[in-house]
Amino acid sequence: MTLNERPRPTRPETRDLTELRALKARQPELAPAVDMQIELVELHRRIQLRVSTPTPAPAAQRQARLDRGHRALELPDIPLAWADAGLAARQTADILHRHEALEPADHRRLVAIVREGADLAPLVAQWYAETADGPATVMPSVSARPAMLDDVLQVALRPFFVRAVEVAERGIELGNWGRPWCPYCGASPDLAVYLDDDHRRLICSRCIARWDWEAIGCPWCEVRDRRQLPTFTSPDRQYRLCACDGCRRYLKAYNAHGAARPVMPAVDSIATLPLDAAAVQRGYVGG
Numbered sequence: 001m002t003l004n005e006r007p008r009p010t011r012p013e014t015r016d017l018t019e020l021r022a023l024k025a026r027q028p029e030l031a032p033a034v035d036m037q038i039e040l041v042e043l044h045r046r047i048q049l050r051v052s053t054p055t056p057a058p059a060a061q062r063q064a065r066l067d068r069g070h071r072a073l074e075l076p077d078i079p080l081a082w083a084d085a086g087l088a089a090r091q092t093a094d095i096l097h098r099h100e101a102l103e104p105a106d107h108r109r110l111v112a113i114v115r116e117g118a119d120l121a122p123l124v125a126q127w128y129a130e131t132a133d134g135p136a137t138v139m140p141s142v143s144a145r146p147a148m149l150d151d152v153l154q155v156a157l158r159p160f161f162v163r164a165v166e167v168a169e170r171g172i173e174l175g176n177w178g179r180p181w182c183p184y185c186g187a188s189p190d191l192a193v194y195l196d197d198d199h200r201r202l203i204c205s206r207c208i209a210r211w212d213w214e215a216i217g218c219p220w221c222e223v224r225d226r227r228q229l230p231t232f233t234s235p236d237r238q239y240r241l242c243a244c245d246g247c248r249r250y251l252k253a254y255n256a257h258g259a260a261r262p263v264m265p266a267v268d269s270i271a272t273l274p275l276d277a278a279a280v281q282r283g284y285v286g287g
Helices: 015-026 028-048 059-067 082-098 104-114 117-129 149-156 158-168 265-271 273-281
Strands: 189-196 199-204 210-213 231-233 239-243 249-255
Touching (some): 015 028, 015 265, 028 082, 028 158, 028 265, 082 104, 082 117, 104 117, 104 149, 117 149, 149 158, 189 265, 231 273, 239 273, 249 265, 249 273
Antiparallel strands (some): 189 199, 199 210, 239 249
């Protein structure tokens, strides 16, 4: 065998992939969702190898933004190479379509939009601007973006945002943040982790950043009356669903106290799908 014929060494499987495969074995009814998530995780891993190291605003400027109640990162701080971003968006749309999470008509339209990076850039700028001071409040009828593009962007561009946060979190303090939306990119939480019953950490739906927030309270309407905040738990008590009777939204959470592993958003968002179904049956909607 010549040098060129030698097989390339394979990269070790990441823990989230190992956990996803174990979840599929334990709960075969989740297999379709797990298979789609595995493809997305593998896509993100490939994209991460292409993401350059960003040069965000100086730490003092980022801290000043936070102290004024604004997110730390603006779009120029994100290392978005538009050719790579377009590729990520197309491949994400393909995965969602292949697993029937994206309608054929939506898939065709989104692929046409993101085929060229120049077409994608103004839509991403609009999408990101809407969360400059917290989760978007723009009504769907106001936005010119097609249906489902926001969801595709949120998944597809995650590796770029994750890399930006890895750099941007250096040299700043979140101690005085105190808001239920992401201090880095401004998005709403998608998951939470309870360190114990008195300490909750929210996890961003877009960049996976984490920050401390109140253990009791709705991250959207900020109701704090326990009587309006029912909680439901999974049979193994590993997960809980924190609902709000004020705005009828809910947030899923992982119980890390005494757990065998840390929270893994890619895994736990799938493991909690039965809780999503239970919440919908009770008239709640995901945040």
